[in-house]
Amino acid sequence: MFRHTPLRLTTLGLMAAGSLIYAIIAGFFGLEILAEIAILAILVIALDLVAGFGGMVSLCHGALMGVGAYAFTVAANEAGMTALPAMVLAIALSAAIAFAIGAVCARSIGIYFIMATLAFGQMGYSFVFQSSLFGGDDGLSGAPRLDLSALGIDLTDSRTFAFYAIALVALAYLVAALTLRSGLGRSLVGLHHNEKRLRALGLTVWRAKATAFAISGAIAGLAGCLAAQHTQYISPGLMSWTVSGEALVVVILGGLGTLVGPILGAILFVVLKHEISSITPYWHAIVGLILIAVVMSRANGVFGFIEARIAARTRTRKPTLKEADADA
């Protein structure tokens, strides 16, 4: 089950401090990168919640993020809502759609769950791509940023926006961590290890899965809102299955089922991508090779590797989180 080990708390603290300091000193492009990391970090927190802890490996989280981004933009642009209610609505809609997907897919396990979520995600992608209401493949522009001028905060400024993005990552992390501590979170981990037994103990399994998926969907929706506010432009590409695939890559790179690791993964991934793509247009291949190497190494990502090393050295108890499908 999820625990805040000293290592995790330290890593969180370091990442928070590092990103805040960087947000103060970074140049314009650095702030862009920071926002990009924040969006990805929120998405992978959402994904790790269900995939890492619940064993529900989803390939529709990109689409759920897209639901948030589109709902936010449409609510703000077409329905004339202000940013905050539009955000609440967008997150609620993402959660509702995620609940439905989770409920429908609750019986599917392993590769079938992956494929079922892929189908739902692509369905959404195709729908938005062709829908004129959502701007088709040209996307939608003009999403507003949250107006916090009442608090004396101006989010149109890149630096302020970076702080805002970091705050949203913290919020997403908090929601995920609290969910994992809750009865539902405990059940979620239990479901991953032994669904049959939990059912025999009296848990309505589909509802637990769907609720967990809904919370994860809400967090993904938050990532979508942040993405829409960041670029103030959204396009269907956000919803493609490859976005979900990349998010999964980041979760694995960072450390599945550690919640802290995927955030580290998001930082590494975005920085690495920019570093490599500035050297060669063939950076996909290099990212692919790194991914293969990480998965083949059998370590649970970068953070999992560090955890295992420290656990081995201090001879404290073994990390109890195993690879998601060790028992699959």
Place this chain on the structure above:
Amino acid sequence: MLETRALTKSFGAIHVTKGVNLKLEKGERRVILGPNGAGKTTLFNQLVGEITPNSGSIYLDGQDITAMRVADRARLGLSRSYQKNTLFDGLTIRENLGLSAAVALGRGQGLWSDPLQSPEVVETVREVAAQVDLAPYLDASVNAVSYGIRRQLEVGIALATRPKVILMDEPTSGVGPEMSKGFHRLLKALPRDLTVLIIEHDMDLAFDVADTITVLNYGEVVFDGLPEAARSSQLLKDIYLGAWEDA
């Protein structure tokens, strides 16, 4: 407390349970005996709803639960353990018991607090740990403890739901005679108002624990009565031991 009427299940032409009538009173401890393939585990699976009978009905505390789903039956106070360990690997023993207690308390879907730290769950975990002798191992990971301990946890998880009726499927299967005896001592110490149905193949231990005994053979009840009567029943010896030796 728990009753079946003409419970029948067949896979194709093979009857795995055939017209089984059982009636357990509150607080009764009954042992089911029978050779391999007699339909004991299949009977359990039907009782808790993991498989659906072809005909017949099941009553829990007077309520017809035949068509009810697994989780709903569990919430009415029906709990079971499995012949093959069905634990939450990777979690600690405390977490295993706590999860069970939390779910049984209806807090498995809760969002607002950590049920594992709630007083009721903590208390249940403490009590169950005492009942099945797990107190020293509470913070050990399931992966790190011996098979015997895991067997005890298997029953502990079922007990942690605070059931009215508990079904135990060969709780001492694969465990050495010494540990087995100790385990039966623990069973006997369970509260008297708990209704217990146990599948057991060790006859001596069965007679030690049971108030009443049911013998299944080829899916049919061939004996239903007191242990003394069972012990002296020639029929039982023929069928049970005969089949046993064949097996």
Place this chain on the structure above:
Amino acid sequence: MSTDLGFWVLQMLNALQLSMLLFLLSVGLTVIFGLMHFVNLAHGSLYAFGAYVAASLSGAFGYWGGFVLAPLAVAALGAVLYFTLIRSMRRAGPMAQVLVTFGLIFVAVDATRLIWGDLPMGSAVPKTFEGQLALLGVQYPIYRLFIIGLGLTVLAALTLVLSRTQIGAMIRAGVDNDQMAACLGINVERMFMSVFVLGCALAGLAGAVAAPVLSVTPDMGLQILIPTLIVIVIGGLGSLKGAVVGSLIFGFVQTFGAVLLPTLNSVLIYALLAAVLVIRPEGLLPAKG
């Protein structure tokens, strides 16, 4: 739309042609999964590789040169992949496999760009198959009939091999139960490799056959991947019959969806997949039980 019978015959043939192309592609993937429980997302990339090899060889060796050499080249690549990656990932669980092969897609796309460049390639239909044939009252491209014929031939051959030969029996035993297969004294490792390589060769064959019909581009493997996955998931992972049924369903839904429900067409197939998974979480004809 038309009430003309010939129109519907034409669309039937179109559906059948698409189905057979997808069948060639999905059958390897599904049998590999059934036997080894391995999910190879890079299967589409193998198909693209086959198409590239066929297209670039067609200049020097003609269509038939590519037709023969592309499957062999892809099989060789498959063997290399098997020994470097696949074998050690066999027991790693679906997520690790999905990710390793996802990484392979990245590598494959850039590798084709590096070798063959960014511009699409094309290859010509062989001289013998140029033009159309009058069939059931319609003029239909001979090459498309050839694809249908090839798909049916491969289907027949695989059915024969699986049902009548010793290796077929071994594969069936392996799909049903890998422990049992090992107990029967089958060299499981060798069987896995042969099946994996054969699956790759079929993907290469599909690429070679598709090259004259489609354009050969670096992302063609990624584009075909989703349809292939839909086919095998609808059909039921691991079964030959499932691959046939899935391919036919996809081909017909896609073709007649385009004709009858053009506005919903792109969502239709995903909705169908979702429906199948809700009603039958393991697909229509799963390999086991």
Place this chain on the structure above:
Amino acid sequence: MKTTLKTALAGLAISTAMSSAAFAEDIKVGVLLPYSGVFAALAQDIDDGFTLGLETFGADSGATFQLVREDTEVKPPVGLAKTKKLVLQDEVDVLMGVVSSGVLGAIRDTVDGAKVPLIVANAGNDEATGKDCSPYITRISFSNQQVNRPMGQWMVDQGVKRVFTIAPDYAAGRQMIDAFTTAFTAAGGEVIGQDWPAFQKTQDYGPFLANARASGADAVFVFFAGGEAISFVKQYDSFGMKAAMPLYGSGFLTSSLYVNAQGPAAEGVITALHYVPTLDNPENAALVAAFKAKTGRIPSEYAVQGYDSARALIEAVKSGATDRQTLAAALPKVSFTGPRGELKIDPATNNVIQPIHVYETVAGADGLTQKVLATLPAEADPANGCTMPAAIN
């Protein structure tokens, strides 16, 4: 995190020979092109054309040009991030490039807000010089409607009265076809059927071809580009439809970049585009020779868009522009005669005004080539809701 520094350094810098160092200006150009992804080939052609243009025309401009290249990956958010980097961090004087309309839509507000001139070297969405127009965005390439509109009248003039249209179901596809059908029906033609296959998800065009054939149209008018164009043209030919139902289309269908992959299937297809490499004029002869010498390839319409973007930038510099403000003011005023013919910028929309060439793909000495059938006069797009603010300097 040293990303910032590294990416900044990674931009390749080229400088052109200077004739008079006395008043040399240093113009920093941010190049936004999809060097990876499906449009990588287009990016390469535009880049080659642009650098060739700078080498050809830059010599007597008195300025040096430093290029900072960024890969948009054809992803709008990436394009936006790279734009912000070029604008805010590299502080470029002018932006050039943008292949996909999605990326252009994403960066439009940033470019407009930052008041950085952008020379659009490909993306053709009508809105960019319509309702989303900006005084800072000058399009030197084409607009989707511009390329297709003239074919409406021309086809009616050729006796084609009833057409069936097919194009991928996405914004560009719809704009291309709509521009054509509007002009075609206005000229008295009739559109008797339309199909919109899913974009980048359709492998088999058979069902749509059967629809077209069953419609009994005189001809089929289509838009497809890249890999889809190759598949479509080959499949159209394989059904033997070219004879009974000639294939017309937007010129991207048989672009010189892709036509050799289509092979004989493309012969006889008649399309219209703003540039084909066989245009007979001295400017084009010079471009073809220089481009071949530099890259070994024939320049495509993408190459010429890059080439003319360089030319436009240099014309603006020659008119005295030196920084963002002056370049933004000068760019819409440039006009010159280039390989495409006479180009000028429409002051109402900042879109290029250029002649459109109708051409037939025919077999030539080495592979397929383009036979120009007609050159249709240049025509400005309607303003489409564009209200350009008064002069910006």
